[in-house]
Amino acid sequence: MHETIELIRNYWAGIRNTAARISKESRLRTYAFSVLGLAFVAGVYFMFHWLLTRLYSFEIIGPILIEKLLFIIFLTFLMMLVFSNVITAISTYYLSNDLHFLFSSPLRVESIFASKFFETVLQSSWAVLFFGIPVFLAYGIILKSSWFFYPLIPVFLLPFLVIPAGAGVMLTMLLIRVYPVKRIKEITLFISIALAAVLVIYFRFLQPERLANPEGFSALADYLTFLKGPSSTYLPSYWVSTLFLNTIRGKPTDMLFYFLMLLSSAGASYVFCKWVAEKIYYESWTKSLNKVSGRPVRFLMLEKLLGTRSMFNVLLLRDLRLFWRDVSQWSQIFLFLAIGVIYMFNLKSFRLQTSSTVLISFINLGFAGFVIAATGVRFSFPAISLEGKGFWLLKAAPYPMKTLLAEKFWTSYIPLLALGEVLVITSGILLKVNREIFFTGMFAVFLITLGLTGLAVGMGASYPKFKAKNPAEVGGSYGGIMYMVFALGYVGLMIFLLDRQAVQFLLFIAGFKQTYNLEAWISVAGTLLLTFYVTFNPLKNGLKFLEQYEWK
Amino acid sequence: MIKTINLVKKFDRITAVNNLNLEIGKGEIFGFLGPNGAGKTTTIKMLTGLLKPTEGKAIVSGFDIQEDPIEAKKLIGYIPDQPFLYPKLTGMEFLQFAANLYRVEDPGPKIDRYLRMFELIQYRDDLIESYSHGMCQKLVMGACFLHDPKVILVDEPMVGLDPKSIRLVKELFRDSASGGLTIFMSTHTLDLAQDICTRIGIINNGNLIALGTTKEIVSMGRTGELEDVFLQLTKPNSQL
Numbered sequence: 001m002h003e004t005i006e007l008i009r010n011y012w013a014g015i016r017n018t019a020a021r022i023s024k025e026s027r028l029r030t031y032a033f034s035v036l037g038l039a040f041v042a043g044v045y046f047m048f049h050w051l052l053t054r055l056y057s058f059e060i061i062g063p064i065l066i067e068k069l070l071f072i073i074f075l076t077f078l079m080m081l082v083f084s085n086v087i088t089a090i091s092t093y094y095l096s097n098d099l100h101f102l103f104s105s106p107l108r109v110e111s112i113f114a115s116k117f118f119e120t121v122l123q124s125s126w127a128v129l130f131f132g133i134p135v136f137l138a139y140g141i142i143l144k145s146s147w148f149f150y151p152l153i154p155v156f157l158l159p160f161l162v163i164p165a166g167a168g169v170m171l172t173m174l175l176i177r178v179y180p181v182k183r184i185k186e187i188t189l190f191i192s193i194a195l196a197a198v199l200v201i202y203f204r205f206l207q208p209e210r211l212a213n214p215e216g217f218s219a220l221a222d223y224l225t226f227l228k229g230p231s232s233t234y235l236p237s238y239w240v241s242t243l244f245l246n247t248i249r250g251k252p253t254d255m256l257f258y259f260l261m262l263l264s265s266a267g268a269s270y271v272f273c274k275w276v277a278e279k280i281y282y283e284s285w286t287k288s289l290n291k292v293s294g295r296p297v298r299f300l301m302l303e304k305l306l307g308t309r310s311m312f313n314v315l316l317l318r319d320l321r322l323f324w325r326d327v328s329q330w331s332q333i334f335l336f337l338a339i340g341v342i343y344m345f346n347l348k349s350f351r352l353q354t355s356s357t358v359l360i361s362f363i364n365l366g367f368a369g370f371v372i373a374a375t376g377v378r379f380s381f382p383a384i385s386l387e388g389k390g391f392w393l394l395k396a397a398p399y400p401m402k403t404l405l406a407e408k409f410w411t412s413y414i415p416l417l418a419l420g421e422v423l424v425i426t427s428g429i430l431l432k433v434n435r436e437i438f439f440t441g442m443f444a445v446f447l448i449t450l451g452l453t454g455l456a457v458g459m460g461a462s463y464p465k466f467k468a469k470n471p472a473e474v475g476g477s478y479g480g481i482m483y484m485v486f487a488l489g490y491v492g493l494m495i496f497l498l499d500r501q502a503v504q505f506l507l508f509i510a511g512f513k514q515t516y517n518l519e520a521w522i523s524v525a526g527t528l529l530l531t532f533y534v535t536f537n538p539l540k541n542g543l544k545f546l547e548q549y550e551w552k
Numbered sequence: 553m554i555k556t557i558n559l560v561k562k563f564d565r566i567t568a569v570n571n572l573n574l575e576i577g578k579g580e581i582f583g584f585l586g587p588n589g590a591g592k593t594t595t596i597k598m599l600t601g602l603l604k605p606t607e608g609k610a611i612v613s614g615f616d617i618q619e620d621p622i623e624a625k626k627l628i629g630y631i632p633d634q635p636f637l638y639p640k641l642t643g644m645e646f647l648q649f650a651a652n653l654y655r656v657e658d659p660g661p662k663i664d665r666y667l668r669m670f671e672l673i674q675y676r677d678d679l680i681e682s683y684s685h686g687m688c689q690k691l692v693m694g695a696c697f698l699h700d701p702k703v704i705l706v707d708e709p710m711v712g713l714d715p716k717s718i719r720l721v722k723e724l725f726r727d728s729a730s731g732g733l734t735i736f737m738s739t740h741t742l743d744l745a746q747d748i749c750t751r752i753g754i755i756n757n758g759n760l761i762a763l764g765t766t767k768e769i770v771s772m773g774r775t776g777e778l779e780d781v782f783l784q785l786t787k788p789n790s791q792l
């Protein structure tokens with residue numbers, strides 16, 4: 001016990017130091033994230049406040065609907081928690097760097113297990129708390145609970161969080177006995193991203209905006225009524241939601257029963273997990289150290305095709321290999337596919353509501369720009385940073401950084417352009433726009449993608465994070481946020497310039513029209529100049545930065 | 553082949569390298585010794601162009617590394633202290649990539665030779681992420697010889713190598729040096745330095761405190777062991 005507390009204190013000190021360093025390194029980022037976080041919590045709160053008020057107003061069934069919603073929320077939490085505990089446990093119990101030290105020290109395995117359990121619960125549950133707290137507050141306020149409900153929320157949640165953690169950790173230990181840890185990590189990563197994509201699409205197809213009108217809302221009510229009553233009385237999610245509801249209503253006897261149920265299951269889950277850990281944790285950890293030496297995909301065709309004629313090809317071949325062999329890289333494509341699907345879906349439902357195609361097309365263009373910018377922050381901005389700790393090799397080699405930057409630029413531009421053009425072309429067809437707007441869209445996306453790629457790759461080179469562990473960390477850095485700000489500003493300006501005036505000029509050039517006016521000419525020149533500047537200036541700065549960069 | 557003129561490197565508060573003047577000729581094996589944090593890695597990084605000197609110049613095989621980086625780098629082979637490689641490439645692919653970076657014509661036979669020499673041939677198609685530390689070290693060493701450099705800058709060459717590989721590297725260094733290659737290496741293995749270096753420099757707190765042929769340096773002590781000289785010289789406030 002003493003050892004465990006010491007270990008947890010250690011872990012805590014580590015977190016504190018990291019937090020102190022981050023807030024010292026980048027004030028802006030700390031503020032930005034705090035504001036965003038608070039806004040999110042407030043947003044969730046008001047959304048649920050509204051939703052619950054509406055549901056509550058249904059006669060007779062209102063209160064029942066609210067209860068059912070809570071059951072569903074907790075059931076979702078439970079499933080998410082088991083999954084996120086598996087993912088977290090893989091890194092806390094098997095991949096974390098301190099394990100070598102811990103296992104070589106005279107600490108008992110139980111202590112290591114216990115302190116890691118604490119870490120796992122903390123890391124896997126914060127998201128649920130973040131989302132859950134405002135929801136629970138809304139419940140308390142709408143159902144007019146007495147004051148003691150609020151301080152009891154964390155007391156009730158704690159055992160609820162421990163139960164799936166025990167299950168998740170146990171599942172991880174059993175899995176690792178059978179499969180290599182790297183494989184499991186890749187597979188869970190893949191599943192979670194695919195799941196996220198499916199979830200996002202599913203949510204979109206539910207058309208939450210329908211709730212704004214009464215019919216849509218009663219559809220939700222019907223749906224909730226239709227769901228069978230909370231038959232799964234054996235699940236902790238049922239106990240905790242019943243516990244919440246009883247507390248809000250002030251029924252102490254029922255409260256006690258369900259609280260004891262939760263507490264005893266949490267205890268059982270932990271003890272059972274610990275028992276399994278005593279049997280297999282150490283052994284499975286040693287096994288996880290074995291390195292998998294699977295033969296990777298060879299890309300023979302590609303090798304032949306690209307050859308080594310130019311440095312550009314050499315870098316390209318390397319990057320393609322690295323990309324396809326890293327699940328965490330390519331699996332993100334699913335997320336962007338999901339965004340694409342949603343985008344198309346949005347357009348279709350949007351078209352039914354407004355009549356002006358021209359207006360929609362311009363909004364659509366802005367949307368496409370936004371999607372490209374967001375994809376850029378995930379794929380293009382981190383391109384240089386992903387050279388990672390291996391950057392010394394390029395820096396020590398007699399090759400101008402220009403080639404590297406050019407390769408990163410083109411490997412970003414081509415896919416982004418394809419994405420952008422697919423978006424405008426399909427949306428043009430869906431919206432049945434006229435020829436003028438269709439071509440303006442294609443032309444605009446061509447330019448916007450050019451500018452955004454230059455901005456992303458260039459700024460990524462000016463603000464590299466070679467020590468980052470994944471692209472998300474690079475995108476969330478100071479440079480990434482600045483890129484996003486500039487990118488959105490640029491897209492906005494482009495759309496402003498590309499107003500209908502420009503369309504005329506383009507049509508004149510293409511031979512569809514006989515005349516054009518001066519304004520049109522100016523706006524086209526403006527877009528070209530702006531794009532030229534946004535493409536080359538960041539790249540130039542990035543190149544200068546990389547050439548001067550000191551590899552410390 | 554290597555010349556530093558009043559080379560200085562300052563990090564925020566620390567002067568890591570202070571006014572370093574060295575001249576190392578063709579075919580020499582220069583041993584750069586010093587306690588932890590003395591400034592060895594910093595010096596090597598300045599010679600490779602990874603760091604920019606605060607003051608002074610570094611000239612490698614006739615080219616100023618800051619003025620003429622590309623020309624200078626073509627003739628340098630660099631082996632860092634922590635050889636981080638791309639985990640998702642195979643050993644073979646890495647060597648090919650390294651050869652291409654230096655535009656080596658038809659690198660196949662050479663790659664094959666070094667893979668065999670370092671006994672990596674049966675692992676060549678495995679991902680580097682499954683390599684041990686010593687295997688990575690050997691891979692980088694092979695990579696740095698592919699383009700026939702004129703100067704090799706190596707930081708701690710023997711860390712993590714097994715006795716057989718150490719013997720191999722020693723012979724490789726000696727043979728290449730007698731063929732005209734200049735080797736600049738930092739090391740803590742004093743036996744190695746005494747064994748293969750033609751000249752030795754000792755740096756402490758960024759200052760060069762001793763420079764001479766291995767014989768000269770060793771004879772500064774009474775026992776004929778480099779270790780004694782080294783410990784004497786790097787003791788706080790000591791003079792020999």
Ligand SMILES: Nc1ncnc2c1ncn2[C@@H]1O[C@H](COP(=O)(O)OP(=O)(O)OP(=O)(O)O)[C@@H](O)[C@H]1O
Nearest residue numbers: 552563566568586587588589590591592593594595
């Ligand atoms: N990136 C950096 N930022 C600040 N100080 C640094 C940096 N790199 C090195 N130093 C400092 O410069 C000094 C020299 O470091 P260097 O790495 O050159 O030592 P070294 O001789 O290679 O040591 P070792 O034998 O441990 O490898 C040390 O005091 C170190 O703290």
Ligand SMILES: [Mg+2]
Nearest residue numbers: 592593633707
């Ligand atoms: Mg060093």
